[in-house]
Amino acid sequence: MQYRRFGKTNLNFSVFSLGTMRCLSSPKNVRQTLIQAVELGINHIETASSYGKSEEYLGEIINSELPVSRSQIHITTKIPPTADADKMRWWIDESLKRLKLDYIDCLGIHGLNTWEHFDFIKQKNGCMQAVEEAMADGRVKHIGFSSHGSLEVIIATINTGLFEFVNLHYYYFFQRNYPAIKLASLKGMGIFIISPADKGGRLYTPPPALKSLCQPFSPLELNYRFLLSDPRISTLSVGPAIPKELEEPLNFADRTEKLTIEEITIFNSLENHRDSVLGTEKCSQCYDCLPCPENINIPEVLRLRNLAIAYDMAEYGKYRYRMFENAGHWFPGMKANRCTECGDCLPRCPEKLDIPKLLEDSHNRLKGKEGRRLWG
Template sequence: MQYRRFGKTNLRLSVFSLGTMRYLADVENAQQTIAQALALGINHLETARGYGKSEEYLGQAIKSGLLKSRSQFYITTKIPPTANADSMRRCIWESLERLNLDYLDCLGIHGLNTWEHLEWVQAKNGCMAAVQEAVADGRVRHVGFSTHGSLEVIQAAINTDFFEFVNLHYYYFFQRNAPAIQLATEKDMGIFIISPADKGGRLYTPPQSLKDLCQPFSPLELNYRFLLNDSRITTLSVGPANPNELIEPLQVANSDIELTPTEISVFERLENHQKTILGTDKCSQCYACLPCPENINIPEVLRLRNLAVAYDMTNYGKYRYGMFENAGHWFGGMKANRCTECGDCLPRCPENLDIPALLEDTHERLNGKAGRRLWG
């Protein structure tokens, strides 16, 4: 296992962190998963107030002595932004109590996704007042935020200079947040990548066509290598449902060398294949089409279409597309069938895409069962 400096926190974290959203079958399974993670060299465990009984199960593991030396592991929990300090004070105490801890190594503002959330963070008696109190009295060592928001919101949150780390989405198949990665690096912030296996493309169950294109590697392995090759990134979340699901991801835990010529050639193959298959229908994700009068997240809709058409990532596309209109600020935007063909986006598209037609096609391909967040 490799370890990297988590930005200005100066914590040395394992390049994989145990995300605890999915180990919740029962407390025994949770403890077995934690024990396996520790045995494999993971020293950072990340939970959240909103992850069902995750804090409680982790707290029981701590109380049982499973995590023996407090100085040898790090705990992060996350609490949603609140409009006032009193709510945050209560949440911090409750999380510490559930976790059986005197202090948190890291506290993340969970889901700083909207401009309103940012206003709460910046308000004089908003949630950060309580967080800063907890830092002052030692109950919290380091403060950061997690986000599913727009690039603009993420950059604005980073520029508040309130935070020492950021948890965000960034993968081979989603590179929109690259400027936020760079800005966070310039601020010497730790960078934690959220769910690269699942949100990064459901790469633990890839379609055969994608597997063929990625040979001699697996799609999941390539995504991990894309991320670990980037020295700006500290750690990647791995969220197993049981101990066995830790084995495959951690096979690349020591692979932080530069990309090999073979790996580079596979990435080039993927790019060339996408260009060939999509042709003039390829959306390059410039975001010039926004804002949409109907609040359709046009670039994200067309990104999912790109992946479905080019790589047969239809199941992933349906999974993410089903979140529109069902996950609130965690996955904002309306479905593509809300398009009124107003034409507002057309003159702004540098590729002259027939956006209304592509939106209709995407809805036909990907509309299915409504999705929701695991803990909503």
């Protein structure tokens, strides 16, 4: 296992961090997963107040059952943004009680996704007042934020100078947040990548076409190497449902060197294949088509279409597409069939794409079955 400094926190994190959202089937499973993770060299455990009983389960294990002392393990929990300082004070106290800890190494403002959330952290008597008090009395050591929001919101939040680390989406198949990676690094922030195997393309079950294009590597390996070869990135989330799911990701825990010529060649080949297959229908993700009057996240819809056609990643596309209209500010935007063919986006597209036609095609490819609504 390799370790990297988590930005200005000056904590040294394992390059893989244990995310606990998926291992909550039972206290026994949490215990086994945590113990195996620590034995394999992971020293950073991430949870959230919204992850079911995760904090409660961790609290039963951290101080008494792990094979290392509390001082050798770094704990991050995440709490939502709020305009109410008293509410944040109570939330911090409750997280500490559930975790049975005197202090939290890192507190993340969880899901700072909208401009309204941005306003919450800027308000004089908002949630940051309570966070600053907790840092002053030692109950919180370091503060950061996670975001599933727009690049613009992420950049603005980084530029406040309030935070020491950021958790965000950034993968080989989604590089929109590269400017945030660059800026956070320049600001000396720790950079935590959210769910690279799952949100990064469901790469633990890649389609045969993508597997073939990535030979002699696996798609998962290439994505991990894309991230781990970047020294600005501190740590990657691995979120096993059972202990055994730690094994494959941690095969790459020492692979932090620069990309090899062979790996670069495969990445170039993937791009050339995508361009050849999509031809004049490729969306280059410039985002100039936004805003859409119907609130369709056109670039994200067309990114999923790109992946489905170029790499046969239709199942991943359906998985993500189902979240539109179902996940609130965690995955905003309407489905592509909401397009009224108003033409508002057409003159703004530098590639002159027939966007309404591509949106219709995307919906037909990706609509799948409706899933459970995640957000009320």
